[in-house]
Amino acid sequence: MSESANPVIDAILKRRSIRRYSGKPVDKSEIILLLKAGMYAPSARNEQPWHFIVIDKRDLLDRIREVHPYASMLSGAALAILVCGDENLELSKGYWSVDCSASTQNILLAAHALGLGAVWLGVYPRQERQDGIRKIFDLPAHIHPFSLISIGHPAEEKGLPDRFKEDRIRWNEW
Numbered sequence: 001m002s003e004s005a006n007p008v009i010d011a012i013l014k015r016r017s018i019r020r021y022s023g024k025p026v027d028k029s030e031i032i033l034l035l036k037a038g039m040y041a042p043s044a045r046n047e048q049p050w051h052f053i054v055i056d057k058r059d060l061l062d063r064i065r066e067v068h069p070y071a072s073m074l075s076g077a078a079l080a081i082l083v084c085g086d087e088n089l090e091l092s093k094g095y096w097s098v099d100c101s102a103s104t105q106n107i108l109l110a111a112h113a114l115g116l117g118a119v120w121l122g123v124y125p126r127q128e129r130q131d132g133i134r135k136i137f138d139l140p141a142h143i144h145p146f147s148l149i150s151i152g153h154p155a156e157e158k159g160l161p162d163r164f165k166e167d168r169i170r171w172n173e174w
Helices: 007-014 028-039 058-067 096-113 127-137
Strands: 050-055 079-086 117-122 143-152
Touching: 007 096, 028 050, 028 079, 028 096, 050 058, 050 096, 058 079, 058 127, 079 096, 096 117, 096 143, 127 143
Parallel strands: none
Antiparallel strands: 050 079, 079 143, 117 143
């Protein structure tokens, strides 16, 4: 596949899950840009059913590691963003998780564009992870923890894998 000169396509193709960080703090202005990117994601009927918790306190990041089996990278992260869905803001029932997926992807792409490393940690639909996160942050019943995004300045680089699979493409019929 040829390299793209388009910065958006380039970011989509080159973004990787980064789990090792340098320890350097992330500027607040960059955090705000990440959140803004998350809020500009498409959503069903433009309902925008999301809320975000920025987590930069080490004790909270450590507590998350106790309830999420794949969150070890939080020990070196500068921060994490918890993306939550609000069922009270849904105009189309059942779409909050789809909308929060789009928001999470926007944050990951924005992190890459800013030169930050990030990785998506799934919370929803794993009930035990949701319960653990819900307890740590004392979330109301209508707020659902969806994803956790670990963020920091990268201390690793990853190459571009070949993920394009023509055998998964159909034209006009199965």
